[in-house]
Amino acid sequence: MRYWLMKSEPDVYSINDLERDQETLWDGVRNYQARNFMRSMEPGDWVFFYHSNTQPPGVVGLMTVAQSGVPDPTQFDPASEYYDPKSTQDNPRWQTVTLRFLEQFPTMVPLEQLRQTFSEDELWVVRRGNRLSVMPVDDPVAEKILAIARHS
DSSP states (O other): OOEEEEEEOOTTOOOHHHHHSSSEOOOOOOHHHHHHHHHHHTTTTTEEEEEEEEOOOOOOOOEEEEEEEEEEEGOTTTTTTTTOTOSSSSSSEEEEEEEEEOOOOOEEEHHHHHHHHTTTOOOOOGGOOOOOOOEEEEEHHHHHHHHHHHHH
């Protein structure tokens, strides 16, 4: 099992939405590095849910990869802002994952606390100017985030 961190703006899709839905397709990612990370995900991997573009931003919960290697349906929909005319059903350019709710943390682990705890090399989300929406998290860092989140 590996750990990941995925960002979403809470007014677009929040941890509360995931808790209500229990499972969601994480569609609309259009960054090649983020897509490649999602291609590396496997069912059973754990993913930190990070609320971005809010005050304060931070880690709010935990989800698990239920299914990987799913073609993102928005790439085929001309009405979608994520439509990609170069992508075909036979050769989709954009794959995604289905995520399942695991838990919402009692309190958010804010970005400022993450910055005080981890270096930019340990946790990419603390890098100034980092815009990546999907990133790996090493086991020791993930375990420390879980300890902070569950004992705040």
